[in-house]
Amino acid sequence: MKKNKSLLWLFAMILVVSAFLAACGGDDGDSGSGDSKKEDGTTEDKAADGEPQKGGTLVYGIDAPPEGLYNPAFYNIATDAEVIDLFDESLINYNENLEPEPNVASWTTEDNKVFNFKFEEGVKWHNGEELTVNDWVFAFETIASPDYDGPRYTNVQTIEGAEAFRNGEADTISGVEVVGDYEINITFDEARVNNLTNLWSYPLPESVLGDVPVAEMSASEWVRSTPIGIGPFKVDKIVPGESVEFSRFDEYWNGEVNLDKIVLRVIDNSSVVGALQNGDVDMISLQPVSGPEVEPLENVDIVTYPGLSYYYVGFKLGKFDNATQTITEELPKYQSKELRQAMMYAINRQEWVDAFFFGYANVVNKPVPTSHWNAADDAEADLNTYEYDPEKAKEMLDAAGYVDTNDDGFREDPNGDEFVVKFSHYATGNPTFESRAQAITQYWEEVGIKSELEMVEVNLYYEMIEKDDPSIETFFGGWGTGSDPDPSGLWKADQLWNYRATTILKQINCLMML
Amino acid sequence: MLKYTIRRLLGMIPMLILISIVVFTLAKLMPGDSLSGEIDPLNTNPEYIAEMREKLGYNEPLPVQYFDWITGFLQGDFGKSTRFKVPVADIIMEKIPNTLFLGVMSLLITYILAFLMGMYSGRKPYTLGDNAIAGINYIMLAIPSFVAAVFAIYFFSFHLNWFPFGGSVDILVEEGTLDYWFSKLHHVLLPAIVLGAMSTASYTQFLRNDIIENSRKDFVRTARAKGTPIKKIYNVHILRNSIIPLVTFLGFDFAALIGGAIITETIFTYPGIGQLFLESVTSRDYPTLMALTMLLSFLTLAGNLIADILYGIVDPRIRLD
Numbered sequence: 082m083k084k085n086k087s088l089l090w091l092f093a094m095i096l097v098v099s100a101f102l103a104a105c106g107g108d109d110g111d112s113g114s115g116d117s118k119k120e121d122g123t124t125e126d127k128a129a130d131g132e133p134q135k136g137g138t139l140v141y142g143i144d145a146p147p148e149g150l151y152n153p154a155f156y157n158i159a160t161d162a163e164v165i166d167l168f169d170e171s172l173i174n175y176n177e178n179l180e181p182e183p184n185v186a187s188w189t190t191e192d193n194k195v196f197n198f199k200f201e202e203g204v205k206w207h208n209g210e211e212l213t214v215n216d217w218v219f220a221f222e223t224i225a226s227p228d229y230d231g232p233r234y235t236n237v238q239t240i241e242g243a244e245a246f247r248n249g250e251a252d253t254i255s256g257v258e259v260v261g262d263y264e265i266n267i268t269f270d271e272a273r274v275n276n277l278t279n280l281w282s283y284p285l286p287e288s289v290l291g292d293v294p295v296a297e298m299s300a301s302e303w304v305r306s307t308p309i310g311i312g313p314f315k316v317d318k319i320v321p322g323e324s325v326e327f328s329r330f331d332e333y334w335n336g337e338v339n340l341d342k343i344v345l346r347v348i349d350n351s352s353v354v355g356a357l358q359n360g361d362v363d364m365i366s367l368q369p370v371s372g373p374e375v376e377p378l379e380n381v382d383i384v385t386y387p388g389l390s391y392y393y394v395g396f397k398l399g400k401f402d403n404a405t406q407t408i409t410e411e412l413p414k415y416q417s418k419e420l421r422q423a424m425m426y427a428i429n430r431q432e433w434v435d436a437f438f439f440g441y442a443n444v445v446n447k448p449v450p451t452s453h454w455n456a457a458d459d460a461e462a463d464l465n466t467y468e469y470d471p472e473k474a475k476e477m478l479d480a481a482g483y484v485d486t487n488d489d490g491f492r493e494d495p496n497g498d499e500f501v502v503k504f505s506h507y508a509t510g511n512p513t514f515e516s517r518a519q520a521i522t523q524y525w526e527e528v529g530i531k532s533e534l535e536m537v538e539v540n541l542y543y544e545m546i547e548k549d550d551p552s553i554e555t556f557f558g559g560w561g562t563g564s565d566p567d568p569s570g571l572w573k574a575d576q577l578w579n580y581r582a583t584t585i586l587k588q589i590n591c592l593m594m595l
Numbered sequence: 596m597l598k599y600t601i602r603r604l605l606g607m608i609p610m611l612i613l614i615s616i617v618v619f620t621l622a623k624l625m626p627g628d629s630l631s632g633e634i635d636p637l638n639t640n641p642e643y644i645a646e647m648r649e650k651l652g653y654n655e656p657l658p659v660q661y662f663d664w665i666t667g668f669l670q671g672d673f674g675k676s677t678r679f680k681v682p683v684a685d686i687i688m689e690k691i692p693n694t695l696f697l698g699v700m701s702l703l704i705t706y707i708l709a710f711l712m713g714m715y716s717g718r719k720p721y722t723l724g725d726n727a728i729a730g731i732n733y734i735m736l737a738i739p740s741f742v743a744a745v746f747a748i749y750f751f752s753f754h755l756n757w758f759p760f761g762g763s764v765d766i767l768v769e770e771g772t773l774d775y776w777f778s779k780l781h782h783v784l785l786p787a788i789v790l791g792a793m794s795t796a797s798y799t800q801f802l803r804n805d806i807i808e809n810s811r812k813d814f815v816r817t818a819r820a821k822g823t824p825i826k827k828i829y830n831v832h833i834l835r836n837s838i839i840p841l842v843t844f845l846g847f848d849f850a851a852l853i854g855g856a857i858i859t860e861t862i863f864t865y866p867g868i869g870q871l872f873l874e875s876v877t878s879r880d881y882p883t884l885m886a887l888t889m890l891l892s893f894l895t896l897a898g899n900l901i902a903d904i905l906y907g908i909v910d911p912r913i914r915l916d
Contacts, residue, residue, distance in 0.1 A: 324766040347761070351745050
């Protein structure tokens with residue numbers, strides 16, 4: 082349930098080029114790709130014989146300053162979430178296939194509509210108060226309050242009666258029924274397979290925030306300077322914008338904590354390699370671009386794991402009216418399926434991924450990252466994986482009528498008019514973005530499709546795609562998914578984030594067909 | 596003097612109003628707004644964004660938004676940062692001590708270095724030493740600060756281990772103890788040296804030229820004729836006259852002290868105003884962005900005023916009325 086800031090773009094179709102590695106894909110603007118995790122084997126984090134060692138301090142680096150909203154209900158950016166993860170934990174965990182499994186709370190349900198949750202007893206907040214289901218109810222009511230200024234209402238909305246509570250028609254959320262201090266029944270407005278994964282799963286400490294008006298919570302000291310949670314480490318001290326000191330929470334409910342302290346510090350990307358080399362930092366999420374420099378260091382192990390984000394090339398096939406959630410107009414330029422498929426064949430995705438993600442990414446063929454339990458195996462799903470095949474691309478283009486009729490070296494469209502593909506990519510401070518986008522247009526030019534690249538300032542990029550700006554025709558995008566693998570939020574016909582619209586059906590067909 | 600000061604202060608008002616309009620317009624002209632950078636299809640829905648836009652008043656016509664903002668601003672309410680969700684004044688106050696500390700340290704380094712180099716160059720113009728100083732100064736001026744900062748970190752922090760590579764203080768040190776202040780000083784030195792040592796050129800050359808010019812003046816000849824030692828002539832008679840023009844720089848430095856160093860602060864992950872300013876621009880945090888710009892505009896104007904007044908004080912020959 083990571084929050085992704087900026088740049089998780091959307092997407093559309095055939096070409097799914099993807100990079101995998103990110104810790105939940107929480108990249109923000111300038112990274113644009115995943116990170117790999119690394120640790121170095123200093124004394125504190127592992128002992129030689131593999132037994133966990135007691136004591137010690139871990140220095141954990143992050144590469145962007147946190148905003149300081151240290152509460153799961155209020156944070157905005159992935160960096161803050163990284164900090165929160167160190168001192169708070171979710172009631173529900175996810176296993177390696179990202180299926181939910183009990184943590185503090187275990188549950189039973191018969192119909193996926195009514196859930197019964199039981200809490201572990203004796204779980205303590207860092208201020209010594211005991212965690213009860215009331216803290217969870219308090220979280221729901223805070224998030225559903227009309228004064229709430231964070232973005233998490235979608236996670237509470239599906240509870241029966243949340244809407245009425247938010248509109249002030251009810252004093253409580255009718256779908257939430259407290260049975261006892263450790264037991265609660267939650268009724269959703271309808272049965273869904275993913276009700277549980279979508280549900281808000283962090284309690285909010287009523288003992289300290291109970292007296293704070295909802296509108297002032299995000300600015301309160303309990304969020305900004307002395308946050309508390311139920312995790313294995315508690316926050317000792319925060320130096321805003323640069324470091325956070327955590328120490329072991331002795332009353333942690335789930336076993337003994339090994340480390341004495343964690344010091345989290347912000348390290349600028351330009352210093353990461355040096356800091357690792359000198360042992361100034363023990364563990365950090367690495368940008369793929371630093372990988373080749375870090376790999377030769379002897380005191381550093383790079384650990385990679387599959388991420389939850391992917392990048393793609395999208396085609397604008399129509400205009401979307403968000404109010405009515407329908408497609409109002411079809412754009413004719415890229416309606417030819419053969420054209421789109423040929424453009425996919427023309428791209429050497431493996432080469433591209435190796436060049437721009439430094440080997441820390443894989444080519445993917447479907448919009449559900451491989452970490453998810455419902456990710457299909459390529460072979461099983463009988464996917465066409467669109468291996469790089471420029472000859473086939475050329476044949477398909479010839480067959481579809483895209484031939485060079487005026488001998489300028491580039492193909493014209495079937496009517497004999499000049500055909501130029503406009504490709505857009507977002508521009509941030511990251512200098513590799515332009516070259517990686519340029520590389521894609523070059524692949525297209527190699528099969529005779531004239532292509533133009535436009536780099537668009539990142540904030541504007543969004544708006545232009547969302548608002549169906551005519552200058553966006555094909556575009557580069559990416560999404561990071563959370564633990565809920567349901568891709569309908571991105572791909573269903575009535576969703577705004579399915580930026581291209583019109584052909585949702587066609588696209589889904591294509592995707593299925595792939 | 597008082598009359599002059601009041602006149603200048605009154606003159607600032609229309610200037611600040613105009614600046615506020617320009618700043619506001621430019622900020623709003625930037626593509627996107629504080630919500631456009633955030634999309635997470637799983638946690639965020641278009642309704643939330645629409646609702647927040649309405650709440651933040653982004654749907655009002657621009658003049659209405661401007662008057663809402665300026666009314667609050669005049670009453671001392673700078674608004675709430677859309678990014679940090681706390682009052683802008685708090686967030687600025689949180690960063691100012693760091694920036695001020697860095698600014699004062701770097702200015703001190705600039706002054707000391709420029710003073711020494713300027714005195715030497717002025718006394719021995721057109722010698723090898725003078726040319727070397729000028730050469731070094733201009734090279735330093737030409738090196739972009741981010742290059743210098745990265746290089747300095749690599750060399751002094753990672754190779755020699757003399758300085759920490761980032762941050763403003765070691766979090767493990769108890770606040771308020773002597774160690775704490777020492778740690779602060781230790782952290783600020785490297786960025787201060789990068790900032791301070793790189794910008795000595797204008798001071799040095801200004802001082803040098805002034806010393807050369809003054810050394811040809813009549814009063815110097817008179818002093819020499821009297822038999823005053825050369826050393827005294829330079830260190831007392833000439834220097835006092837040569838420092839006067841430097842006072843003008845002080846006014847500009849005043850705003851720069853608070854303004855911080857955007858790039859250097861970011862590379863050293865030194866949480867100050869410069870870093871805050873950069874982030875408020877990229878995240879379209881209008882209240883923070885506008886409060887900072889207004890603050891810096893005001894400080895620049897005030898700095899100029901102070902420089903002019905100081906001018907009158909140091910050199911009674913200059914009359915302000």
